[in-house]
Amino acid sequence: MLGLMQHQPLLISAMIEHAARHHHDGEIVSRRVEGDIHRYTYTELAARSRQVANALDASSVAQGDRVASLAWNGYRHMELYFGVSGSGRVLHTINPRLHPEQVAWIINHAEDVIVCFDTTFTPIIQAVHSKCPGVKQWVALCDADKLPADTGIPQLLSYEAWIGGQATTYKWPDLDENTASSMCYTSGTTGNPKAALYSHRSTTLHAYGAALPDVMCLSATDAVLPVVPMFHVNAWGLPYAAAITGAKVVFPGPAMDGKSIYELVEAEGVTMAAGVPTIWQMLLGHILPNNLKFSTLNRTVIGGSACPPAMIKTFEDVLNVKVLHAWGMTEMSPLGTLGKLKNKQLQLSEAEQQKILEKQGRTVYGVDMKIVNENGEDQPWDGKTYGDLLVRGPWIISKYYKQEGNDPLVYDAQGRGWFPTGDVATIDADGFMQITDRSKDVIKSGGEWISSIDIENIAMAHPAVAMAASIGMPHPKWDERPIVVVSLKPGQQVTKEELLQFYDGKLAKWQIPDDVVFVEAIPLGATGKMLKTKVRESLQGYQLPTA
Amino acid sequence: MLGLMQHQPLLISAMIEHAARHHHDGEIVSRRVEGDIHRYTYTELAARSRQVANALDASSVAQGDRVASLAWNGYRHMELYFGVSGSGRVLHTINPRLHPEQVAWIINHAEDVIVCFDTTFTPIIQAVHSKCPGVKQWVALCDADKLPADTGIPQLLSYEAWIGGQATTYKWPDLDENTASSMCYTSGTTGNPKAALYSHRSTTLHAYGAALPDVMCLSATDAVLPVVPMFHVNAWGLPYAAAITGAKVVFPGPAMDGKSIYELVEAEGVTMAAGVPTIWQMLLGHILPNNLKFSTLNRTVIGGSACPPAMIKTFEDVLNVKVLHAWGMTEMSPLGTLGKLKNKQLQLSEAEQQKILEKQGRTVYGVDMKIVNENGEDQPWDGKTYGDLLVRGPWIISKYYKQEGNDPLVYDAQGRGWFPTGDVATIDADGFMQITDRSKDVIKSGGEWISSIDIENIAMAHPAVAMAASIGMPHPKWDERPIVVVSLKPGQQVTKEELLQFYDGKLAKWQIPDDVVFVEAIPLGATGKMLKTKVRESLQGYQLPTA
């Protein structure tokens, strides 16, 4: 027997119409490529999203066709989020930090028919357009009179010219909620990027989950600053979660330096910001030397790679800003877990609470997780036993785009499919998960595993260290031994011996790295993560002093 | 093109398994019929819910069959919530405050095959069992050795005997998420009760919505006290929302008096409580004379009927407890709107904020609403214009149970069905809705509408008044004129003239009632609402002094 409830598909168009109806004067503030601050409301955002939908109809873009963006966080990008997906097309967000060659490959692989780009990225488009014959229209996200001239890009159109003449009303289609809405390729940290294809349903459920009090806790009293890019996993779903909660949105545009971000937070009364650790390091690099404080920011979500405990402590102690440590993946829309205390933990000492909040946190309702050993057997939730982390849930992929024949899921005895994250983790009795490593980065020494993240976090707590990557090097007796590759903060000094001493008492003797290698900079990938593949390459010919 | 996300139906079984896995030691504390306090954890709740599922299998209860409960708020009732619905049966919660005749009618109308009841209600079951031939099993929610003797109820079984021998493991079925999960009849305030038939999907989406920061804001740091009964609209969905967030749950059982509730709140560290205004009036009647304060309670959700502004003010000013004024219906699972300020309103004066928070609030994401005139035309959101309130959303009914031929929805130009609430309301520019009346209770005087709720709220702000019902009486010239029927607080006195004077300056002259009628008590319905139908009956032969 079926229930007798209204059949309403969960659609992205419903989010923007909700925002326009119930939060009409909620603000969207954007720093633009031009450098100025642009502000308007959900009413205008919705109207212009409908114009985008009409422009796509006028351009005869079919349902399900991919429309790409190569853009900073800003209002026009947000219009594409709602206009493209809402009207039944698929928004393909491209990471502009990729090599032009990779961009071309991704455009062709996704079969994008329209590509919208910020003028910052004109050189990329100039480099790739001739290699992308499937693209019918290139659109520069700018005013008609700012269209870059003499680019050689065929039939280049300005966004404002493209949507300007269109009606601001639109009848959003009544889609099946499982219709594809957007797609994103993984960061390519461990190999070639693969694409996740999200649906209206997964995006809506993720937005509910992300807004929950024990997750990002989003409400109409918030002003949210997504520093995390809209070109990677939908800025962690913030544009959607903001629309359903009526939060004010503040977009940094291309100005990702510490000073610009700080000023925007202060000027716009930002209460919550979200970003990867490398971005916050830049922010702290501006704030701490200048003795600045935040007047409205009360929390920041940090994820994408492990947030060093030293950073959490600085935010808490110096800036009175709560860090919410989150873990997720492109394949998970991306939110999997986030660290918030439970009731019984409120009585613990600050140091004990801190230890809990350093972990990657508890699952968002909808996501389930487990850790397994090499035979696929469930491992205990004791906070100590490592295992391969598997996840399932309605906003987690079942397959990668265009790899239909290839089922990445692992099935349990009940026939339920679990997605293998490629991460190694512990889970404690309270359900707090801690990533110890990527499975590809695990260091195996004498039959035991050593967490590279532990080694890195300790190094990064040293005042002289800017960034640290720990790598397992082949060892004749122990199989592998860890070393730590380190870049220093400007003007800071530390010797190998001092740094190794710094590990004393913080790790078991056998877990302490055998060597320190100083480098100018640690190579970062397109989403700001350390590229250990590159670090390893740069160490070719390196000889362990202990081997 | 469909997305490539995991297909996972939104099921009630997933909620309880989530709670057991991720909040295993989260507490469920219940005051029992026996008077003692029972406490256990989500682990045991889940285990016993699985026993319920196994017991239903053993009793050969088919998928979709209705299993009824007639019970207070307590852990066994919560086990039925998950065990009955999770295993594919439909939990039919019956209001024990109904007349036995109505109970029998409802059991037969729903075609219940099993009825589980608290022993408080043994007399009701004794009165009805012979009239309910479809019921195969009567189950008393008690220990085996507490089974009431000599009741005449055939083959009466204790709940513990029924589930006790069953396994604590169970393979929950992979249901279609639109499968019926539970049902509830409306309060019967305005006519005969009709049943809503909820689904797993609607219940899950409602739980996400209810837990949002701008709604009930539920988290694993909360201890929630649902005073609102589990026998009516699933205690506003709190059992589900608690399971998905890991909140501690505190159940009052049959002890609904002010003293018991207050002591439970204090003993269990309750942070959030939910109930109808009449219940809170009893609570305040205990707290205020005794000068008590709350040490942990920080908010209370009040709804089901209009919460008098005087009550909101008392909670805020005297007890430092925020009142969240909510509006909903059985037909809406029940949450429609809830009053939380937006960012821009945080700057307003306390008095201005108070005015906003007296309204019934903004929609929960998922629900949309509009007001229309008698021709079905949209009315402006100006906070002044009255209209019939219509709603739509995935947790709102499309039809009533067993009225398949009868479509209650009203369709707009886009073909979308809206449910007519039977309430009359205003909506302001910020989306805050205010109920002015039931459409059946609207008072029409000289072509203008007068809000009976306004008249009642003012009377109830008078220190001598316990409860007030305003009714339109026929008038030869004005069509109708309002009077106010009033019951006084114990030991309090006020004259008709004094009370009418109390309206001076609070309403326009023509809106002030023509007369006051004092009564011992105002008749209440089964969910604690004033029964204006009964008030009107009791006024037969009454003559307006002004007519």
Ligand SMILES: Nc1ncnc2c1ncn2[C@@H]1O[C@H](COP(=O)(O)OP(=O)(O)OP(=O)(O)O)[C@@H](O)[C@H]1O
């Ligand atoms: N809070 C965190 N702590 C540690 N690692 C994290 C955290 N958040 C995310 N990660 C890492 O990021 C991964 C997900 O990143 P993303 O989907 O952007 O691409 P990627 O895994 O870096 O790239 P690729 O899959 O192409 O190699 C996770 O699997 C995990 O390894």
Ligand SMILES: Nc1ncnc2c1ncn2[C@@H]1O[C@H](COP(=O)(O)OP(=O)(O)OP(=O)(O)O)[C@@H](O)[C@H]1O
């Ligand atoms: N906060 C509130 N303020 C005013 N009225 C409210 C509020 N919350 C609920 N209501 C009233 O309660 C109604 C829903 O109640 P419920 O579904 O329990 O049954 P009922 O409408 O009282 O009974 P019936 O439909 O059988 O006559 C709403 O339509 C509205 O009239």
Ligand SMILES: [Mg+2]
């Ligand atoms: Mg990856």
Ligand SMILES: [Mg+2]
């Ligand atoms: Mg009703």
